Amino acid sequence: MFFEKYPSAVRAALLASALVAGPASADDQSGCGEEIPCNVDNGEYYIHLPENLDDSSPLGAIFYLHGHRGKAVNAIRNKGFQRMADDLGVAFVAVQGVNGTWSFPTAPRNLRDEPVFFDTVLSDLENRFGIDRDRTMLSGFSSGGFMTWYIACEDSDRFSGYAPIAGAFWEPLPDTCPAENPYLFHVHGTSDTVVPLAGRWLGGGKWKQGDVFESFDVWRRQNGLVEEQSQKLSDGNLECERWAPEEGLFELCLHTGGHSVEAKWIKRAWNELGTIKGWDRKS
Structure with missing residues (x-):
């Protein structure tokens, strides 16, 4: 059954x-569950619940936004993502974009009010599966990374933390972010040609992906951190630097590869976030 x-x-x-x-x-x-979508107003999501879930512990969730023209069902089928969720004891939630796209403020098309939609998904998960809204992290790859940055900027309290991969702001970059500082862990490949660190023009010069370093500068300027030295650290194939204002955290981790996503990067971000928040850390 x-x-x-x-x-x-x-x-x-x-x-x-x-x-x-x-x-x-x-x-x-x-x-709904696994490859059967959960339908909500204006969209759908897929969920993988961890094996051997401890009923006595709050159930957290990692949210994942696919890349351009992607399908959430492919993410939910990904064995690496499933193992990550099982190891961490969290739900893995793959959200579907409209026609495989995300309607962030500078996107070519605005097909859905994404902040309202994410609130709908969060409420549904809380009511349907008992997800603890105080233990959530939004991650996204490529176009999903763009969307993740804008959600963090618009209202960082919507999720506990953010882990975008290979995608930041688009031009024109926001002058400031109205939200409180997020806990943001960004991963990007130095050889990425799809979403280069410096960004690139699209649509024959109509739109431009933003520069990742300049995207970080939006928050650094806002917090008076432009002249502050970052903390340097290494973790596996990642070379990272982070800035720590009084509240929140901004971390940029680079690898030498191209346009790719690995479950271990998302898992690392969850564990880092959990350490900061005082959650139980799992390997």
């Missing part, structure tokens, strides 16, 4: 939703 794959606390929440909703909508309330 569908319910049997979930721990008792989650099964109870699903059963309660089904009883309240009634027989006609019970499938809509509970019949």
Whole structure:
């Protein structure tokens, strides 16, 4: 049965939703998970729940935004992402963009109010699966990375932390970010030609990806950190530097590869965030 794959606390929440909703909508309330999408207003998401979930611990979630014209179902099928979620004991949530795209402020098309949509997804996950909204991290690759930066800028409290990969702001860059400082862990390849560190023009010169270093400067200027020396550190194939204002954290990690994403980078960001927040750290 569908319910049997979930721990008792989650099964109870699903059963309660089904009883309240009634027989006609019970499938809509509970019949999603893995490759079956969860439908909400203006979109859908996929969820992988970790194996051997401890009912007594809060259930956190890592959110992942696919690249341009990508499909969330492919991310949910990714064994590396599944293992990451199982190892960390968190849910892995792959969100679907409209027509495979994200409507960030400087995007070529505005097909959905993304902040409102993400609030809808968060509320649905809390109600349907018991996700702890105080233990969430938004990650995204390429175009999903662009979207992650803008969500962090617009309202950093929406998620506990952010882990964009190979994607930052677009031109024109925002002058400031109205939100409180986020905990942001960015990874980028120095050989990336799809989204170079310096950005590139698209659409015959209509749009331009922003420079990653200049994107960080938006927050550095806002916090008086332009003249401050960064903290340097190495972690595996990543060479990182970070800036630590009174609240929040900005970290840029570079690798020598191209346009790619690895689950271990997202896993590292979650563990770093968990250390800062005082969550249980898992290997």
